[in-house]
Amino acid sequence: MTQTISRDTFVYAMSQEHKPSLRVSTGESIKIETSDCFNDQIKSEDTPFNRVDWERINPATGPIYIENAQPGDILKVNIEHIELGDLGVMATGPNLGVMGHRINEFQVKMVEIKDNQAVFNDQVSLPVHPMIGVIGVAPEKGAVSCGTPGAHGGNMDTKLVTTGASLYFPVFHEGGLFALGDLHAAMGDGEVGVTGIEIPAEVTVSFDIIKGQKIQYPFLENDEGIASLVSKETLDEAADFSVEHMIDILMPQTDLSLAEFTMLMSAAGEVQVSQIVDPLKTARFFVPRRVLNACGIHLFK
Amino acid sequence: MTQTISRDTFVYAMSQEHKPSLRVSTGESIKIETSDCFNDQIKSEDTPFNRVDWERINPATGPIYIENAQPGDILKVNIEHIELGDLGVMATGPNLGVMGHRINEFQVKMVEIKDNQAVFNDQVSLPVHPMIGVIGVAPEKGAVSCGTPGAHGGNMDTKLVTTGASLYFPVFHEGGLFALGDLHAAMGDGEVGVTGIEIPAEVTVSFDIIKGQKIQYPFLENDEGIASLVSKETLDEAADFSVEHMIDILMPQTDLSLAEFTMLMSAAGEVQVSQIVDPLKTARFFVPRRVLNACGIHLFK
Numbered sequence: 001m002t003q004t005i006s007r008d009t010f011v012y013a014m015s016q017e018h019k020p021s022l023r024v025s026t027g028e029s030i031k032i033e034t035s036d037c038f039n040d041q042i043k044s045e046d047t048p049f050n051r052v053d054w055e056r057i058n059p060a061t062g063p064i065y066i067e068n069a070q071p072g073d074i075l076k077v078n079i080e081h082i083e084l085g086d087l088g089v090m091a092t093g094p095n096l097g098v099m100g101h102r103i104n105e106f107q108v109k110m111v112e113i114k115d116n117q118a119v120f121n122d123q124v125s126l127p128v129h130p131m132i133g134v135i136g137v138a139p140e141k142g143a144v145s146c147g148t149p150g151a152h153g154g155n156m157d158t159k160l161v162t163t164g165a166s167l168y169f170p171v172f173h174e175g176g177l178f179a180l181g182d183l184h185a186a187m188g189d190g191e192v193g194v195t196g197i198e199i200p201a202e203v204t205v206s207f208d209i210i211k212g213q214k215i216q217y218p219f220l221e222n223d224e225g226i227a228s229l230v231s232k233e234t235l236d237e238a239a240d241f242s243v244e245h246m247i248d249i250l251m252p253q254t255d256l257s258l259a260e261f262t263m264l265m266s267a268a269g270e271v272q273v274s275q276i277v278d279p280l281k282t283a284r285f286f287v288p289r290r291v292l293n294a295c296g297i298h299l300f301k
Numbered sequence: 302m303t304q305t306i307s308r309d310t311f312v313y314a315m316s317q318e319h320k321p322s323l324r325v326s327t328g329e330s331i332k333i334e335t336s337d338c339f340n341d342q343i344k345s346e347d348t349p350f351n352r353v354d355w356e357r358i359n360p361a362t363g364p365i366y367i368e369n370a371q372p373g374d375i376l377k378v379n380i381e382h383i384e385l386g387d388l389g390v391m392a393t394g395p396n397l398g399v400m401g402h403r404i405n406e407f408q409v410k411m412v413e414i415k416d417n418q419a420v421f422n423d424q425v426s427l428p429v430h431p432m433i434g435v436i437g438v439a440p441e442k443g444a445v446s447c448g449t450p451g452a453h454g455g456n457m458d459t460k461l462v463t464t465g466a467s468l469y470f471p472v473f474h475e476g477g478l479f480a481l482g483d484l485h486a487a488m489g490d491g492e493v494g495v496t497g498i499e500i501p502a503e504v505t506v507s508f509d510i511i512k513g514q515k516i517q518y519p520f521l522e523n524d525e526g527i528a529s530l531v532s533k534e535t536l537d538e539a540a541d542f543s544v545e546h547m548i549d550i551l552m553p554q555t556d557l558s559l560a561e562f563t564m565l566m567s568a569a570g571e572v573q574v575s576q577i578v579d580p581l582k583t584a585r586f587f588v589p590r591r592v593l594n595a596c597g598i599h600l601f602k
Contacts (some may be wrong), residue, residue, distance in 0.1 A: 015478055043412050070343075071543065088496065090564040090567065090568065091564075092560050092563050092564055092567070093560070097461060097563065097567065098540075098541050098544045098545065098563075099544070099545065099548065099563045101558060102559060103559055103560050103563065105560070107559065107560040107561070107564075109564055111568075120564075120565055120568065123596055123597075124569075124592060124595040124596060125595070126568055126569055126592070128537075186569070187567070187568060188566065188567060188568060188569050188570045188571045188572070189569065189571040189573065190540065190544065190567075190570070190572030190586070191574065192544045192566055192567045192570065192586075193341065193564045193566065193567030195564075195567060196567065196568060197568055217382070219556050234535065234537050235535075235537045235540060236536045236537060236577070236582070239491065239536060239574065240399050240556045240577070242401070243399045243493045244400065247400065258400060258404055259393050259394070259400075259404050259406070259408040260408070260410065262393050262398065262399075262400045262404065262493065262494040263391040263392075263393055263410055263421075263494045263496075264425065265410075265489065265493055265494065266393070266398065266417070266488070266489060266492055266493045266494030266495070266496060266497065267391065267421065267427055267487050267489060267494075267497060267498055268389065268425075268427055268487070268489050269490060269491070269493060270489045270490040270574075271489070271490050271491030271493065271574040272573070272574065273572040273573065276540050276541070276572060277388070277536070281537070285491070285493075286448065288459070289472060291425060291427070294424050294425040294426070295424055295425060296424075
């Protein structure tokens with residue numbers, strides 16, 4: 001029987017100090033319930049800013065201890081299934097998101113999910129594209145708020161983190177101490193208003209462990225290719241480092257020089273934006289699978 | 302008969318001081334020949350850095366005077382057809398592109414175009430995706446090198462600038478003084494190595510003029526949607542302003558408040574990267590056509 005971890009078992013920060021609430025073995029599928037990024041506090045469009053408890057934001061369900069995950073390993077997380085709730089919420093306001101310097105009042109919008117569409121208003125519905133905003137392991141040092149992304153994952157707000165994708169995280173502490181939350185029914189790259197369509201969900205995942213290889217930032221793999229996910233103070237730094245980290249991981253599997261491999265990436269790789277509104281910004285560098293296949297490259301052997 | 306402008310008629314900077322070499326009417330298709338970004342100086346992989354004349358870089362064919370284009374208008378450029386040459390070139394080196402801090406020698410690679418594929422080496426071929434790197438009008442003030450992008454267009458290195466797309470530029474001077482060059486047989490978003498697959502070409506375009514509307518930066522339209530193209534010192538600034546400019550152009554056509562329209566853009570719009578290696582960096586904000594249609598929005602009426 002599938003183990004389930006309740007949405008009542010969560011953390012607001014990722015940290016080695018938190019005691020695991022579940023232990024799982026590699027290869028075992030588990031179901032993770034999640035609340036929305038407001039911890040389900042917003043139930044109507046009349047909710048004012050000061051009725052939201054801002055200490056109760058971005059809960060991530062967990063942490064989960066993965067047997068045999070050791071510091072220096074890579075934790076592979078397979079996203080097998082996402083089941084969304086039927087009511088989402090968006091919000092924006094002063095000093096939030098890209099337009100926050102021109103918005104005078106906190107505003108909330110409820111978005112119903114119907115027939116696989118997110119109903120924004122009478123005119124506009126958007127196709128549902130479920131994704132996981134917060135996902136990661138305990139960071140190397142200290143506690144990192146689940147609102148912030150980093151080398152350990154966290155609030156990367158990356159559209160590609162969806163069913164069928166696998167994520168790879170550096171393991172910093174025994175058991176990894178994995179958690180996830182902050183599901184979206186849809187979000188555009190950038191998350192420019194500061195939220196996607198935030199929604200409770202149930203996520204089914206399984207884990208693998210890769211020994212003897214090192215990464216500095218998370219990677220993602222799906223049918224189309226692979227991406228390095230890097231979060232930094234500026235989008236410029238995040239973009240540059242996502243390219244450099246990808247090249248450092250892939251190039252050793254080829255006979256190409258650094259200059260040649262860089263030219264190949266210039267012609268075929270894509271710098272993409274995950275989000276530009278969190279405390280650190282997240283960029284990704286994507287390499288299509290047909291290029292990997294042609295070069296005989298595997299992300300991790 | 303289609304007027305043709307030769308690749309020998311070019312500028313290295315966009316400027317109101319340059320005399321037009323051709324005058325065209327709106328609705329008239331013209332053919333524009335272009336040299337590659339090295340002005341066709343590189344003919345073999347043995348070409349060393351000091352054999353390239355770096356004063357002869359990024360030629361743009363033109364300028365072309367469009368009848369009735371007046372300061373304050375918008376110039377619409379329809380890209381009707383692109384015919385590429387059969388030999389492309391890539392390059393990278395010290396202080397060029399994202400990896401320039403780790404590359405010790407200037408390096409050149411010739412890339413043959415065969416059966417609609419760019420042959421990178423024996424293992425890897427990439428599907429040809431023709432695009433125009435440099436395209437724009439004379440800037441408001443002074444002369445801007447064709448290697449630099451800006452409000453006038455220029456070296457925006459944007460993959461979407463291809464057959465079937467239309468571009469919209471602010472007109473700063475009588476006749477617009479349009480020029481284009483720097484074609485690529487393929488390029489990934491970011492252009493991380495500092496070049497795409499650079500190649501001579503022939504481009505067929507036509508023009509329209511839109512009176513009485515103002516834009517601060519270029520826009521692009523294709524079957525899938527529209528994008529604002531903004532170039533700034535940092536990718537962060539370029540991304541933020543591309544979002545804000547798009548919202549300022551589209552929102553007045555809806556009944557939505559700024560907060561609501563920003564939420565819609567957060568769920569449905571996409572921050573994308575054009576290039577991160579030129580003197581200014583170029584980001585774009587893309588809005589899908591189905592969202593425009595649902596809201597009853599037209600880019601320019």
